[in-house]
Amino acid sequence: MKHRLHVGAVLAASILILPFAQAAQAADPVTTISLATWGSSPSETAALKDAVATFEARYPTIKVDLIVDTDHGAQMAAKFASHTPPDVFYLGADVAQDWASQGVLLDLMPSIASTSFSLDAFNKSYLKPFQVGSALYALPKDANPLVLEGNMTLMAKAGIKKLPKTTAEFDAQAKKFLKKKITPMCVDADINRLGAYFVAFGGGIADASGKNSLLKSAGTKAAMNWVMNNYKTGAFRTPAQLSAGWAGEAFGKSKCAYTMEGAWLDPFLKDSFPDVSKVMIKAPLPKAKQAGSLAFTAGYAIGKESAHPAQAWTFISYMTGVRGMTVWTSYGVALPSRSDVVTPLGYGVNGAVAKLATTVTTPAFVGWGKVIDAFNNEAKKQIQDKKFVPAKAAAAVLAAASAAWPA
16 A cells, blocks of 8 residues: 555655656757847937846747947957857948948848738838948847927027027028027038938938939039038037037037937937936927938847857847847937837937928948048048138039048
8 A cells, every 4th residue: 555655645746746857958049149239329328128027028939138339330359350250139221231241240131021011111212321232231229310409498598489490590590599609510520420411412421322422513512502601600610629528419518509310319318418418308400402302220239150040040030120220229329120010209300301302311322431531531631721712612522522431
């Protein structure tokens, strides 16, 4: 009898233990993938962490090690050189073609095809920077057009109630600000800011192909003359001239009435300058011949030598799909790059500017970085010379950028 009880107890214990043992054996192993990014503010990083958490909850066998680079370009270059790239990383449109030409990026098209991931909802201009022939090296995670931001407190001091709708209105308002010793606009002497006015004056940076220069067009020359005249009169000031690290900081410290940035400015102000955040208003950039703005995008890419390309693709397909992009953009850091994801509340102006036919996505081609450097270096050089003549300075900047344009 005792023997039977003993056997029965063992059998009962086995029955209880077996399901747990089988479950433990059947559980899929957890893979940790690395994700390298940049961050414009603590709010942006916090938003990304929250979005990543929704991915991990949906895919419990994949964990994400988030790495926020202090100098993303330099740190990525070092990782490529050591053959240890992160599994997933932010890829700026400005360097996408250069990195693709170096052979360090994984073509996503095989994964897109094998998982039937549709590209139809993506804005084609946001896909273009990452395409080389039939290959696609990143999926655009979001987008950001430049808009005009104003400080209502400083505007009131100059007797100004509304943001300028045209460049002529800006010119008139600038005189009022300057009389009150208020800097009208902080904008860096950067082609990725000033280029918005090239479009507004009927010119541009590059044509529709994204490869042929428009820097010698009449519209671009007119815009550059206007821009340099504004730096001459003090209507424009660079962040350096206002002892700030970037235009958003100068705006947050109330060192200027206006600036021109994207949605990334909002969380930065809420974090660092909440009082200014409360008095900020937005509008499209002032029109000249037409409305004009530049839009920026960045993508999620996979290193060609990634240790976990399958899991990396699972992450990218989620974050750039409807669900993941809705979560990410709901925090207000950026706008959706997909037409089937709505613009987050509070970003109506940004969303409207993104949809304008004259909002142009910045160029992307091998050597674009050299054009940026040539333009920016010459522009800063001219502005530092307090005796510069606007027309001559404008011509010198455009000549320098044109000379750097790939043949």
